[in-house]
Amino acid sequence: xxxxxxxxxxxxxxxxxxxxxxxxxxxxxGGHNYVAWYQKHPGKAPKLLIYEVTKRPSGVPDRFSGSKxxxxxxxxxSGLQAEDEADYFCNSYAGTNNYVIFGGGTKLTxx
Amino acid sequence: EVQLVExxxxxxxxxxxxxLSCAASGFTFxxxxxxxxxxxxxxxxxxxxxxxxxxxxxxxxxxxRGRFTISRDNPRYSLSLQMNNLRAEDTALYFCAxxxxxxxxxxxxxxxxxxxxx
Numbered sequence: 516x517x518x519x520x521x522x523x524x525x526x527x528x529x530x531x532x533x534x535x536x537x538x539x540x541x542x543x544x545g546g547h548n549y550v551a552w553y554q555k556h557p558g559k560a561p562k563l564l565i566y567e568v569t570k571r572p573s574g575v576p577d578r579f580s581g582s583k584x585x586x587x588x589x590x591x592x593s594g595l596q597a598e599d600e601a602d603y604f605c606n607s608y609a610g611t612n613n614y615v616i617f618g619g620g621t622k623l624t625x626x
Numbered sequence: 627e628v629q630l631v632e633x634x635x636x637x638x639x640x641x642x643x644x645x646l647s648c649a650a651s652g653f654t655f656x657x658x659x660x661x662x663x664x665x666x667x668x669x670x671x672x673x674x675x676x677x678x679x680x681x682x683x684x685x686x687x688x689x690x691r692g693r694f695t696i697s698r699d700n701p702r703y704s705l706s707l708q709m710n711n712l713r714a715e716d717t718a719l720y721f722c723a724x725x726x727x728x729x730x731x732x733x734x735x736x737x738x739x740x741x742x743x744x
Contacts, residue, residue, distance in 0.1 A: 518670050549728040559736065560630075561721070566730035604670060608729040614685065615729040619670040 519544065519605055519618035526624040527595045535621045537588045537605035543616055545586035549608035552581055552590045555620075556601045564603075565590060592623070600625040628652035628733055630722050635738030642712050646738060648705040648722030653733070656680075656700040659725035662707050664718035665737075672718075675707065676725060689715070712742045 520538040527533040537544065537552075544550055552565040563572050565581035568588065578593045588607070592599055604620040634646040646662070661676035675686045675696035684696050695708040705722050719739050723731035 547728075549730075551730045553731075560734040561723075561731075562734070563726075563730060563732045566727050572726070572732060606671070606729055606731075614676075614687075615673050617671040617673075 519607060519616055521603075521605060521618035521621045523619070524622045524624065526626055527592075528626045529595050529597065531595050532591060532593045533595060533623060534589050534591045535603055535605075535623070537590070537607070537618045539586050539588075539607055539609075539616070541586060543586075543607040543609040543613075544583065544588050546610075547608045548583070549615075550581065550583060550588040551606050552579075552588075553604050553606075554599075554601050555604070561604075595625050597625050599623060630724070630733055630735035632720060632722050632735040632738040635720060635740045637741045637743065638712055639744050640713060640742055642742070643708070643710045644712065644740060646707040646709065646720055646722075646740070648707075648735060650703040650705070653724075655698075655703040660696075660698060660705045661723050661725050661731060662696060662705075663721045663723060663731065663734075664716075664740075665721070666715075666718040671721075674720070677705070709740070712740075714742050716740060717742050 550568045553561040555561045564579045568583045605618040606615045609616045631649045662674040665671045677684045677696045693711045698705045719737040721737045723734040726732040
């Protein structure tokens with residue numbers, strides 16, 4: 516099973532919105548509503564931002580939102596803040612045998 | 627404070643063994659499926675193994691099945707990963723995490739590094 520495809524980098528200025536894509540196939544992203552997004556700062560534990568495509572765990576600001584169209588899921592970060600500069604990666608359920616597959620990650624830079 | 631702390635990583639020769647542990651605190655450990663996820667240098671994460679709340683069900687990624695064993699001790703709030711017959715391709719930062727929904731890993735530790743090299 517190949518990894519999900521994410522752009523290696525993304526950027527935006529404070530206050531702007533940025534959208535990061537996560538592209539898979541009909542066997543994973545397109546076939547199930549189990550896409551999750553994570554934020555990771557260097558040396559810190561990953562943080563779950565979005566699960567089941569659009570749900571936010573308690574405590575995650577509503578500036579972070581998720582969506583999906585076909586085989587591509589997206590994470591949108593609105594009202595960019597300096598602390599949003601981090602790596603973001605996605606995962607998707609990929610069936611009973613494969614369980615989940617991950618994206619390669621996107622480094623978000625706040626200009 | 628809700629947290630997971632992994633330990634036990636290190637440098638090991640190919641064919642060697644290592645046991646990783648994950649200490650949980652601040653939440654009811656026995657309520658959650660738990661998972662080990664690894665990330666090799668320069669690559670995306672990969673799930674390794676996961677275990678049911680009571681330990682009665684386990685699953686492994688194909689590349690580690692038969693070599694790795696996941697287990698848990700609920701009274702001690704502890705998760706383990708016994709890794710045998712290690713290979714160079716097992717070199718990665720290993721994380722433990724709670725599973726709150728299908729493919730949704732909520733609480734993570736900071737990871738412990740495993741390096742397999744001669």
